[in-house]
Amino acid sequence: ExxxxxxxxxxxxxxxxxxxxxxxxxxxxxxxxxxxxxxxxxxxxxxxxxxxxxxxxxxxxxxxxxxxxxxxxxxxxxxxxxxxxxxxxxxxxxxxxxxxxxxDKEAITNKVQEGGDPQTLLDNRHLVLRGDNASSVMKVRAAVTRAFRQTYVETRLTEVTPPAMVQTQVEGGATLFEFNYYGEKAYLTQSSQLYLETCLASMGDVFCICPSFRAEKSLTRRHLSEYTHIEAELDFIVFDDLLDHLENVICRVIDITLADPVIASYVKELNPDFTPPARPFRRMKYADAIEWLKENDIPNEEGQPHAFGDDIAEAAERRMTDILDVPIFLTHFPVEIKAFYMKKDDSDKRVTESVDVLMPGVGEIVGGSMRMDDYEELMAAYKREGIDPAPYYWYTDQRRYGTSPHGGYGLGLERFLAWMCGRFTVRECALYPRFAYRCTP
Ligand code: 4AD
Ligand code: MG
Missing domain, CATH: 2.40.50.140 (Nucleic acid-binding proteins)
Known part of the structure; x- marks a missing residue:
């Protein structure tokens, strides 16, 4: 037979x-x-x-x-x-x-089940992945990644693959992973943004889906040392275009993902309460968020009432987002607490044309801004931040050869998934999570 x-x-x-x-x-x-x-x-x-x-x-x-x-x-x-x-x-x-x-049956069952000892689960991630929940999250992850690509293709963005090994920082020196590159100092990239900006002139709007690396020494629910960064850069736009684009992309990605009945059933099992967010997203200026935090007695990191200029730390940000319980575009952060490349707001030079997208349960999932497109202004920004402009010559050159108003953003895929799949931590949303002191398995 x-x-x-x-x-x-x-x-x-x-x-x-x-x-x-x-x-x-x-x-x-x-x-x-x-x-x-x-x-x-x-x-x-x-x-x-x-x-x-x-x-x-x-x-x-x-x-x-x-x-x-x-x-x-x-x-x-x-x-x-x-x-x-x-x-x-x-x-x-x-x-x-x-x-x-x-x-025996018990040993493996205990390993693959949620709610077990966290260290055991992390050491046995390869077995945990055999469980229903972990594998469902990974399948949703694949579907969401595909949906981002599809959405970008629909809106005519070109995908590029910038290098992971670089010699410039983007988001501050404190979280750089440094390594020896043939005797020269180099870093693992924190963000591909600067490289995306160099593509606009000839490739039009661009995006990438690449790992970014941050030496985040503190152990939090939402920080990884290696994460998948979905970044896009858009040419000849104004700040409102950037916000509209972000809202369109997030909603379209959710629609595409949930249109697959199998994937939708995984999301339903993982996060029974998930509903696609209502549009338009709430838009809130940083200054108004500071007022809101003061009124609601949510203190800053020093335990003091929030004041203009304060960083809104993870705990405060998440409490605000959980209470408001809707996606928020938090905009117009002060110059001092944001990255060197961010464009200032013409009507209030204390603040930048910047946006963080905050989601209930997670907080910030996106950071974006308009970019400084003026040569002199950028040179002054390097100086203000104590950055040596020499290694940035290729970035600066964009302002010398046909500059343009442009902007973009980076979205943390694991944070997006933690929100969509209702996971407690981004560690559950990476195949083999990398965070402080863990590089195994
Ligand atoms: O806000 P960030 O630092 O912004 C940038 O890197 C910009 N250069 C991006 C751009 O404009 N192209 O990071 C962007 C997003 C955050 O909102 C967060 O979702 C995610 O990247 N992220 C992390 N995710 C996991 N672990 C970490 N350590 C992360 N750091 C940032
Ligand atoms: Mg940020």
Missing amino acids: TDPAKIKLGTAEAPGTRVRVLGRVHHLRSQKDVIFVTLKDGYGHMQCVFTGRLIKTYAAMTLTLETSLAIHGELRSLPPKAHAPLDRELHADFFSVVGTAVG
Whole structure:
């Protein structure tokens, strides 16, 4: 007899068909005359029923979770049940063990379940990824990444791949990862923004989806040392265009992602309360946020009432966002607390044309601004920040060869996912999270 056709789980073969499935044991339930094996293969799950002589075999009696199996059998439809997502099961008439799995059931179950000891979970990330929640987050991540690309293609942005190894800082010297580059000092990039700006003149609006690196020594829910940075740069725009673009992109990405029913079901399981945000997003100036924080008795980092010029720290920012409970465009931050390249607001030179997008549960997921497009102003900004302009000659040159009003932003993919999937920390949204003191596995 030839082998029946091999199918991936979750494909719609008709009941009555004989098939061959390959996967790993996800759940195992043994009764006196029957063993129920839930098989998973990364595409779906299927309940496989072993009876008769099959369960008398040594292999069946010693099955463990994660054992990989080949199972032949006939698909039978199941009576619809409210809480059973599967509408068919496989009645096995043959199986063979492809790869055994060591360890007892309890050990691996504990490792792959949420709510376990955080260090154990992190050390066993490779096994945690075998669990339902972790793998669902990764599939949503893939869908969201795809949706960003699609959205940018729809709006005619060109994708580029800037270098990860650089000799200039973008977001301050404190978080630079430095390394030896053939005897010269170099860094892992904090942001590809400056490189994106150099593309505008000949490539039009551009974007990239690349890792960025930050030596963030403090352990927080939303800081990684390596994260996926989705950055875009837009030419010949004004500040309001940037805000409109951001709102369009975020809403379009959510629409595309949720249009896939399988992905939508993962989001629903991970974050039952998720609803696409209402438009338009709330727009709030930094100065008004400071007033709001004062009125609501939310102190600054020193425990004092907030005052104009203060950084709005993570805790205060998140409390404000959680209370308001809607996406917020927080705009017009003071010059002193923002990066050197940000353009000043013509009507109030104390502040910049800058925006952070804040989401409930996470806080800042996007940082963006209009860029200083005037040569003299940029030179003064380097000086103010104590930056040696020499290594930035290629960036500065953009202001010498046909400058233009332009702006852009960076979005942290893991933060976006933490918001969409209702995860407590961005660490759950990276395949193998890198943060202070953790580089394994
Ligand atoms: O606000 P940031 O530092 O802005 C920039 O890097 C700009 N140069 C981007 C640009 O305009 N092209 O970072 C942008 C976003 C943040 O809003 C946050 O979502 C994410 O990057 N981010 C981090 N995500 C995880 N871990 C970290 N350590 C992060 N630092 C920034
Ligand atoms: Mg920022």
